[in-house]
Amino acid sequence: MMTANTEDFVIVGAKNSDANEHISKPALSFWQDAWRRLKLNKLAVISMWFLILILAFAVISNIFVPQKDANAFNSDKVGVYKNLPPNSGLPIPGWDGKIKAPGDNASTDVYESQGVPDGEKFILGTDNIGRSVAKRVTVGLRISLLVAIVATLIDLLIGVAYGVFAGWKGGWIDNTMQRIIEILSSIPNLIIVTMLGLLLGNGILSIILAIAMTGWLGMARQVRNMTLSLKERDYVLAAQSLGESSFKIAIKHLIPNMAGTIIVQVMMTVPTAIMFEAVLSAINLGVKPPTASLGSLISDAQAMLQFYPYQVLIPSAILVVVSLAFVLLGDGLRDAFDPRASED
Amino acid sequence: MTESIPKKLIELKDLQLYFNQGKANEVRAIDHVSFDIYEGEIFGLVGESGSGKTTIGRSILKLYEPTAGDILFEGKDISYLKGKQLSDFRKKAQMIFQDPQASLNGRMKVRDIIAEGIDVNKLATSKSDRDQKVQKLLDLVGLNKDHATRYPHEFSGGQRQRIGIARALAVDPKFIIADEPISALDVSIQAQVVNLMKELQKRHSLTYLFIAHDLSMVKYISDRIGVMHWGKLLEIGSADAVYNHPLHPYTKSLLSAIPVPDPEVEKARQHIDYDTHIETDGKERTMIEVNEGHFVLATAEEAAEYKAQQI
Amino acid sequence: MMSNPILKVENLHVNFNTYAGTVQAIRDVSFDLNKGETLAIVGESGSGKSVTTKTLMGLNAKNAVIPENSRLIFKDRNLLDLKEEEWQSVRGNEIAMIFQDPMTSLDPTMKIGMQIAEPLIKHRHIKKEAALTRALELMKGVGIPNAEEHINDYPHQWSGGMRQRAVVAIALAADPEILIADEPTTALDVTIQAQILTLMKKLQQETESSIIFITHDLGVVAGMADRVAVMYAGKIVEYGTVDEIFFNPQHPYTWGLLNSMPTTDTQVGTLEAIPGTPPDLLEPPKGDAFAARNVYALGIDSKQEPPFFKVSETHFAATWLLDERAPKVIPPVQIQKRWAHWLEMQGQEAY
Ligand SMILES: Nc1ncnc2c1ncn2[C@@H]1O[C@H](COP(=O)(O)OP(=O)(O)OP(=O)(O)O)[C@@H](O)[C@H]1O
Numbered sequence A: 001m002m003t004a005n006t007e008d009f010v011i012v013g014a015k016n017s018d019a020n021e022h023i024s025k026p027a028l029s030f031w032q033d034a035w036r037r038l039k040l041n042k043l044a045v046i047s048m049w050f051l052i053l054i055l056a057f058a059v060i061s062n063i064f065v066p067q068k069d070a071n072a073f074n075s076d077k078v079g080v081y082k083n084l085p086p087n088s089g090l091p092i093p094g095w096d097g098k099i100k101a102p103g104d105n106a107s108t109d110v111y112e113s114q115g116v117p118d119g120e121k122f123i124l125g126t127d128n129i130g131r132s133v134a135k136r137v138t139v140g141l142r143i144s145l146l147v148a149i150v151a152t153l154i155d156l157l158i159g160v161a162y163g164v165f166a167g168w169k170g171g172w173i174d175n176t177m178q179r180i181i182e183i184l185s186s187i188p189n190l191i192i193v194t195m196l197g198l199l200l201g202n203g204i205l206s207i208i209l210a211i212a213m214t215g216w217l218g219m220a221r222q223v224r225n226m227t228l229s230l231k232e233r234d235y236v237l238a239a240q241s242l243g244e245s246s247f248k249i250a251i252k253h254l255i256p257n258m259a260g261t262i263i264v265q266v267m268m269t270v271p272t273a274i275m276f277e278a279v280l281s282a283i284n285l286g287v288k289p290p291t292a293s294l295g296s297l298i299s300d301a302q303a304m305l306q307f308y309p310y311q312v313l314i315p316s317a318i319l320v321v322v323s324l325a326f327v328l329l330g331d332g333l334r335d336a337f338d339p340r341a342s343e344d
Numbered sequence B: 001m002t003e004s005i006p007k008k009l010i011e012l013k014d015l016q017l018y019f020n021q022g023k024a025n026e027v028r029a030i031d032h033v034s035f036d037i038y039e040g041e042i043f044g045l046v047g048e049s050g051s052g053k054t055t056i057g058r059s060i061l062k063l064y065e066p067t068a069g070d071i072l073f074e075g076k077d078i079s080y081l082k083g084k085q086l087s088d089f090r091k092k093a094q095m096i097f098q099d100p101q102a103s104l105n106g107r108m109k110v111r112d113i114i115a116e117g118i119d120v121n122k123l124a125t126s127k128s129d130r131d132q133k134v135q136k137l138l139d140l141v142g143l144n145k146d147h148a149t150r151y152p153h154e155f156s157g158g159q160r161q162r163i164g165i166a167r168a169l170a171v172d173p174k175f176i177i178a179d180e181p182i183s184a185l186d187v188s189i190q191a192q193v194v195n196l197m198k199e200l201q202k203r204h205s206l207t208y209l210f211i212a213h214d215l216s217m218v219k220y221i222s223d224r225i226g227v228m229h230w231g232k233l234l235e236i237g238s239a240d241a242v243y244n245h246p247l248h249p250y251t252k253s254l255l256s257a258i259p260v261p262d263p264e265v266e267k268a269r270q271h272i273d274y275d276t277h278i279e280t281d282g283k284e285r286t287m288i289e290v291n292e293g294h295f296v297l298a299t300a301e302e303a304a305e306y307k308a309q310q311i
Numbered sequence C: 001m002m003s004n005p006i007l008k009v010e011n012l013h014v015n016f017n018t019y020a021g022t023v024q025a026i027r028d029v030s031f032d033l034n035k036g037e038t039l040a041i042v043g044e045s046g047s048g049k050s051v052t053t054k055t056l057m058g059l060n061a062k063n064a065v066i067p068e069n070s071r072l073i074f075k076d077r078n079l080l081d082l083k084e085e086e087w088q089s090v091r092g093n094e095i096a097m098i099f100q101d102p103m104t105s106l107d108p109t110m111k112i113g114m115q116i117a118e119p120l121i122k123h124r125h126i127k128k129e130a131a132l133t134r135a136l137e138l139m140k141g142v143g144i145p146n147a148e149e150h151i152n153d154y155p156h157q158w159s160g161g162m163r164q165r166a167v168v169a170i171a172l173a174a175d176p177e178i179l180i181a182d183e184p185t186t187a188l189d190v191t192i193q194a195q196i197l198t199l200m201k202k203l204q205q206e207t208e209s210s211i212i213f214i215t216h217d218l219g220v221v222a223g224m225a226d227r228v229a230v231m232y233a234g235k236i237v238e239y240g241t242v243d244e245i246f247f248n249p250q251h252p253y254t255w256g257l258l259n260s261m262p263t264t265d266t267q268v269g270t271l272e273a274i275p276g277t278p279p280d281l282l283e284p285p286k287g288d289a290f291a292a293r294n295v296y297a298l299g300i301d302s303k304q305e306p307p308f309f310k311v312s313e314t315h316f317a318a319t320w321l322l323d324e325r326a327p328k329v330i331p332p333v334q335i336q337k338r339w340a341h342w343l344e345m346q347g348q349e350a351y
């Protein structure tokens, strides 16, 4: 009570609404807020950048590693180029073009013994007919990602449309649609795949369809459940009482509010699809040779696992790392979309 | 209540609404309810949680299909409205919700939330016209223009409720159902919202159905009050009559439960328990007019008794 | 009433670190709690009531920062120095809490009888059988009809009012010295609220525990409290006995709160709301935080924070209006009526 002048003790009254309704937090949309929270999760961010790079690589590699290039081999020189181990050109053990056959004591320089011209190196080695594993894997990754992503997108479209429709309509329509899902999910996936294989031949298209046909059920179920709970929300009732059409309500209110969950589901579906494709390859329902996918590379090479482990390990490692990145990113997104996870 | 003969805006005629009809878990949410709402009045509907207040409000907006009985809006049965008539009705009757958090879509900017009705009914000629209209509505409910680009979660409960009011007003309605618009708010903010609603009612000559479980605010805002319990309307009358001269034991019990901001009154307060027996004994009861415009659900003997008890 | 306090809160500050900056949720709160009394803390949403009580229970969010000089003295020790294990023996035992939402504080997968018995088993080391017998008594005590039949029910089988009774029973099970009730009835309708409040008063008389009662409803405060502290924007702005706060309020914010509730004789059109919204605690305003919404604000309010002015031995208010240099203001009619009543009461006591 030291420095008050008399005008300080005059009534000035309340301030206007600009002052007393002021919000000082920066305006943040749901997406910005989720992004902010995602950034706190280092593992998810690394996974995200890794996946962006992988996807970019898969797309751009079309230019310098065309499919034909990776499939082609010189039938006269199979003996020279086959089963060469990875060679970085540097004296790194296990990555110097030498391999130790089971039972041998010393490793042999395969490049020398098979008479590969000097200076020619295969950074990831070659397969049993002399094709570069690096090229095969690049193409395989491309095909695997293509299959998985397209299948997931189809899942997404069918699943969301089906789920929203069933949940929104409710009643007997919902009941019937639920029964259909139950029936479909009781058919073993492999039967569907085999049937489709018979129908369409086992090309990429039939694999994509096979994966999509079995994958959308989960998405549809989840979307339907969310729709059931969201449609009771007051903002949906408000939109209805304003005369908004059902289609607009789905687009404006329902789907945006489940987008977070859908995205997480997608992130989890992609690795499942990649794995499923690999399983199909393992039982010869996968892509047709000479086309490669990560799965077909693994299953083709596994017979020789003892002798040429790198031919299995390289595509397997890529498969695992890519799948893991999707799962980690999905996990991070789940936390980022869930406002209860953090109060700050 | 300015004209000599008030016009009926809403008429409920022997309305019944059962959930899960015929199943084991059947709920008689509305059980033979009839009342009218006059143009320009505020009709308060009170009763404990689960008594069927929300269900009545939503039936009037055609969000639920009644099991039996009719709802008339401006003399027309709303169950037959179609096409243009239906979209006109949608503009005329609007709703304000209880939970200010759940009633706003968190993915939309405040501007788009408020403009939803404008967009649906194509009430704006251009984007700038739309913005202007939103601006006016924000002003009306005491918010600023920099609130238009923010998202609902950034606001306090009272602010959110005002956004909901602005959304309802955007289509220039005649009739508003306010379903417990203040139950989730602080007492000080309740007064703000109630005053705003009263002011808007005068300015835009609106009619309200004001739903609440707390009689004190309802008494303050309403012209007439209906008291509900277990899907039945037990008492109806002018706000003053119901509040100061209650007839039905349930109303008396409800009134005795209201806390008053006065320690002396509170020390003396006795809570009257309600004996639900008189609703379950299976006797035939009808709405009986005990005093002019003041009805109670009772048998003839009970009605006489209630009248005698009244001072 | 001037007995020795069992709990002393001194210079409590609580800050929250968030991405947008530091939220100063509690900005210097001090109060005492006496044995056997009910202290009500009232204030608007966001004023810091729940943060205060969570701090008392050691349950604050991870991003909370409490500065060194804040002290919570209970039984000669500063609760803020306790380790988590030490807290466990205080929480639910010496200090218990009733939360606002009964559903979130009950475990949906555990039988209610067992939930009531648990604190006894944990803190009092009573055998399970005996604890369940005591739980049954407590259920009867809080007025659950046919308690025997319901002891093995799960929470979802009960109505909101019944659940809140169960929560009260759990809080009372260990016979705590301090009971903190954070808006225990806000989610309930008035009829059930009346039952729960009557119950709490009855049980308090039996056990002589102290209650900190948090609410925004002055009607409830009038019926429950011995003393009242009014909070605004993370500070206590006025405190006194219940009669002093209701009949001789001095802070314009208290006036505003009292005015915004209809009383039995409120006439249509006389309900006066406090305009605007409480300040954002990311950037607490300079001076008196209430100034922006205060029709009686003085020039000094936006420059310097008011100190507590003493109104009586038990009654203090932080408003520059009580400074001797301040002009005399005429409060709203409703408040004038309350003052008039106060003078009457004082007069009577003088005889
Ligand atoms: N969609 C529904 N399906 C089944 N029962 C319902 C449904 N909606 C409401 N009910 C039941 O109908 C009864 C009346 O509910 P209503 O929501 O109208 O009550 P209310 O008076 O608005 O209560 P509150 O004060 O809690 O909002 C309740 O018993 C409720 O459980």
Ligand SMILES: Nc1ncnc2c1ncn2[C@@H]1O[C@H](COP(=O)(O)OP(=O)(O)OP(=O)(O)O)[C@@H](O)[C@H]1O
Pocket (backbone or CB within 6 Å): A343, A344, C016, C017, C018, C023, C025, C043, C044, C045, C046, C047, C048, C049, C050, C051, C052, C061, C062, C063, C064, C216, C281
């Ligand atoms: N973990 C946290 N992180 C950041 N801010 C927080 C956190 N917890 C509380 N706050 C802020 O602290 C302030 C006080 O919150 P508090 O929950 O104590 O309010 P209250 O008085 O209990 O209100 P209500 O009546 O709504 O329960 C609010 O502005 C709130 O946003």
Ligand SMILES: [Mg+2]
Pocket (backbone or CB within 6 Å): B053, B054, B055, B179, B180
């Ligand atoms: Mg309701």
Ligand SMILES: [Mg+2]
Pocket (backbone or CB within 6 Å): C049, C050, C051, C182
């Ligand atoms: Mg709180």
